[in-house]
Amino acid sequence: MEYTASADDGSTDDATITVLVHRLGADDTLPEIDPGEGWAKNDAFAIGAWRSGLMRVDRNDEKGRDVGHQVIAVNGTPIAPGGQVQTEFGRVGMSPKGTLNFEPTKGWQMEPIWLPSPEAVMARLKDIASEGYRGSTLWQHLGFSLFRVVVGFALGALVGIPLGYAMGLSGWFRGWFDPIVEFMRPVPPLALIPLVIIWAGIGEAGKIILLFLAALWIMAIAARAGVSGVNITKVHAAYSLGASKFQIMRYVIVPNSLPEIFTGARVAMGVCWGRWSPPNWWRRKRAQA
Amino acid sequence: MSGLLIENLSMRFDLPNGGHVQALQDVSLDLAAGELLSVLGPSGCGKTTLLNIVAGFLAPTDGQITLNGHAVIGPDAERGMVFQQGALFEWMSVRENVSFGPRMKGQREQEYGQAVDHLLDIVGLQDFKEKAIYELSGGMQQRVALARCLANDPDVILMDKPLGALDALTREKMQSLVLKLWKETGKTIILITHSVEEALLLGERLLVMAPRPGRIHREYRLPFADLGVGQDLREVKKHPEFATRREEILGMIWDMEEEIMGRSEADQ
Ligand SMILES: Nc1ncnc2c1ncn2[C@@H]1O[C@H](COP(=O)(O)OP(=O)(O)OP(=O)(O)O)[C@@H](O)[C@H]1O
Ligand SMILES: [Mg+2]
Numbered sequence: 001m002e003y004t005a006s007a008d009d010g011s012t013d014d015a016t017i018t019v020l021v022h023r024l025g026a027d028d029t030l031p032e033i034d035p036g037e038g039w040a041k042n043d044a045f046a047i048g049a050w051r052s053g054l055m056r057v058d059r060n061d062e063k064g065r066d067v068g069h070q071v072i073a074v075n076g077t078p079i080a081p082g083g084q085v086q087t088e089f090g091r092v093g094m095s096p097k098g099t100l101n102f103e104p105t106k107g108w109q110m111e112p113i114w115l116p117s118p119e120a121v122m123a124r125l126k127d128i129a130s131e132g133y134r135g136s137t138l139w140q141h142l143g144f145s146l147f148r149v150v151v152g153f154a155l156g157a158l159v160g161i162p163l164g165y166a167m168g169l170s171g172w173f174r175g176w177f178d179p180i181v182e183f184m185r186p187v188p189p190l191a192l193i194p195l196v197i198i199w200a201g202i203g204e205a206g207k208i209i210l211l212f213l214a215a216l217w218i219m220a221i222a223a224r225a226g227v228s229g230v231n232i233t234k235v236h237a238a239y240s241l242g243a244s245k246f247q248i249m250r251y252v253i254v255p256n257s258l259p260e261i262f263t264g265a266r267v268a269m270g271v272c273w274g275r276w277s278p279p280n281w282w283r284r285k286r287a288q289a
Numbered sequence: 290m291s292g293l294l295i296e297n298l299s300m301r302f303d304l305p306n307g308g309h310v311q312a313l314q315d316v317s318l319d320l321a322a323g324e325l326l327s328v329l330g331p332s333g334c335g336k337t338t339l340l341n342i343v344a345g346f347l348a349p350t351d352g353q354i355t356l357n358g359h360a361v362i363g364p365d366a367e368r369g370m371v372f373q374q375g376a377l378f379e380w381m382s383v384r385e386n387v388s389f390g391p392r393m394k395g396q397r398e399q400e401y402g403q404a405v406d407h408l409l410d411i412v413g414l415q416d417f418k419e420k421a422i423y424e425l426s427g428g429m430q431q432r433v434a435l436a437r438c439l440a441n442d443p444d445v446i447l448m449d450k451p452l453g454a455l456d457a458l459t460r461e462k463m464q465s466l467v468l469k470l471w472k473e474t475g476k477t478i479i480l481i482t483h484s485v486e487e488a489l490l491l492g493e494r495l496l497v498m499a500p501r502p503g504r505i506h507r508e509y510r511l512p513f514a515d516l517g518v519g520q521d522l523r524e525v526k527k528h529p530e531f532a533t534r535r536e537e538i539l540g541m542i543w544d545m546e547e548e549i550m551g552r553s554e555a556d557q
Binding site for chain 2: 239
């Protein structure tokens with residue numbers, strides 16, 4: 001691109017800027033350039049992709065800032081401090097003090113910090129699998145996650161299924177617990193993180209409580225649906241075949257509700273697995289703190 | 290004193306909107322042991338309600354029921370029920386369904402095994418006893434339901450449209466089966482149906498009920514059930530009295546339906 005500069009004496013001159021946009025960490029040797037005619041000399045800069053850089057074009061010019069060097073236009077478009085000019089290759093801005101900066105067009109490629117390339121991911125995976133991460137091996141990390149999910153889910157099922165059965169069988173239980181369950185169910189477990197940290201700290205217990213809460217409502221609702229899904233004629237038939245209340249529970253209601261409970265368990269397992277990344281992330285936060 | 294005695298039975302359902310339905314009003318009935326009573330009536334006349342009360346699933350608002358001299362309260366194995374459909378336990382095999390009653394009483398395989406296999410033989414399901422319920426046709430499922438009820442050896446068998454979901458041919462075979470089982474076991478049976486022919490064929494006695502409030506409209510004593518045992522039911526239908534009765538009862542129910550329609554039109 002070209003810039004036009006003026007000095008205190010009223011003279012103006014044009015010069016060319018050559019910018020080398022290079023990959024981060026790659027070779028950034030500046031190309032050789034011809035200084036050119038006039039008191040404003042041609043410049044060369046190197047700027048990393050996805051970055052921006054200052055261009056002190058006055059540095060090599062014969063008339064410097066001490067004599068009022070000021071860039072007044074880029075590619076013929078006037079520019080003033082605080083303003084900017086869009087060029088074919090990127091945006092040229094001017095700081096309030098009059099220094100140019102250049103932000104090359106990013107194009108369609110995404111910066112690796114947002115989405116690393118598959119090769120980078122594979123390399124890092126190999127690295128973590130062999131070397132471990134923060135002092136524990138990958139398998140230890142996975143083991144901890146699995147442990148948390150299994151314990152959290154098991155506790156959730158252990159409390160949730162009897163609660164669901166009680167709600168399905170007794171109007172009293174339904175009256176008391178339905179509002180609680182229906183209120184808690186849509187609350188995303190992530191929203192409970194602050195509360196759980198306050199109650200249980202950031203140790204293993206807190207993470208398990210979080211997963212427990214994720215599984216609890218799902219299992220309770222599945223068990224309740226399983227019970228209320230029992231066709232009343234089956235219960236009547238069992239009664240008139242001489243079954244006791246306990247036998248009806250054992251031979252009719254429980255087997256009839258199992259499909260619902262397994263569906264619930266599958267959903268709850270999925271949700272619990274989905275939750276293990278936040279606790280891990282939270283552990284990293286702890287490591288930083 | 291043996292038999293089923295129903296005295297001045299009334300049932301009133303209170304509705305959430307403050308109104309109420311008089312499903313049964315002052316229904317009295319005396320059924321001797323071993324009698325087969327079929328019940329007919331337009332939809333909503335309280336047939337199911339009556340049966341549910343006898344089964345003990347519902348407590349009547351008024352009146353009482355006595356079976357073999359003792360008052361009926363709540364469901365009991367002495368009163369078996371055969372539902373239209375959906376009452377079999379899908380998570381059990383055919384044989385497990387049929388042996389459910391004895392097993393709930395704590396009987397062992399040695400005690401109930403023979404009787405259960407005999408029943409499976411009678412209903413023609415010996416080859417299907419280890420099958421799952423969903424592998425059976427509708428007619429086979431109803432035979433399982435009949436066998437399951439009989440395996441429990443109840444005094445009274447209550448049937449709410451037991452053959453209502455079957456096709457005409459299967460239905461006819463099942464009607465013969467019901468008659469055969471009735472004669473062989475000597476059970477007291479109340480059978481609800483919406484088919485006038487079925488009610489005439491199977492009912493030694495026939496009850497026609499009228500709606501709003503549900504009450505007994507007319508009672509018949511019929512010869513056809515006895516004729517039908519061991520005979521083709523199509524032959525029974527050729528009996529001269531059969532056609533007369535059928536027309537008479539059809540007309541009766543038709544009039545009731547007309548009246549209901551007229552009344553609900555007047556309501557609007
Ligand atoms: N649990 C209930 N609550 C309120 N009303 C009821 C209840 N059960 C039955 N009824 C009413 O009682 C009346 C009789 O119902 P019922 O089921 O006994 O009729 P039905 O003769 O068996 O009819 P269908 O031939 O259609 O089976 C109907 O008007 C019905 O709406
Ligand atoms: Mg009915």
